Amino acid sequence: MSTISKEHSDRLYWLGRYTERFFTTLRALDKMFDKMIGKTHVYPEYLNYFGLADTYTDDRDFIRSFLFDMSNLNSAASCLERAYDNGIVLREEISTESLSFLQIAKDTLKKAENNGSIRLSLLPIEDIIYSFWGSVNEHIFDDEIRNIIYIGKTVERLDLYMRMKYPYEKVKLEYVRLLKNLRRVPKGTPYRYNTAQLSVIEETLGTREDYERGTGGAIDSLGHLFDTSEVYA
16 A cells, blocks of 8 residues: 555645646747747747736736746746745655755746846756756655656646647657556555546547647646546556
């Protein structure tokens, strides 16, 4: 039987999700910097991916909100803060060393807010997050703990990739990665996945044509993947 409580399983899962959400959001915004060269008002497409209203005065206002505004729940800063909050509670499970990389990322993001060259000042964060994941692998010896974190990470990446209409091949690879992570979780864990919800995702990503017809159902099923009305034994 698992020795990890349902509450800690949830925190491990959301640590993985929020850390990945921060990382992928940061990458998406970096690509937007390129689109802004010689153009204006390029951000509405990003808002449309997530069904968000356009309440921004210009590109600069959008970028600053989605990077630094803690009151914007979709911002990189907000995602990182929620990852860190879960990490604090899980310090014994993930190690103080791993948690320290999230603190370094927070400090780097804060300094970037007041830097004249925001894009350059954000460059170290990618390596910091890679170091966080390396530390997680180095310091966690319990397979269940590690795998629940990585399930959260992969679910979040798959969700964001589908919302942002990444190429089918890239999305399919993340789905295969998710399946591998799901199968590694030991029996008896309180985190068992819902086979009915997984089937919806499988059907959506069966072929490129299925994927291009729409991903709304698969995204919804990802959000309910751990509903327990019908679970994998």
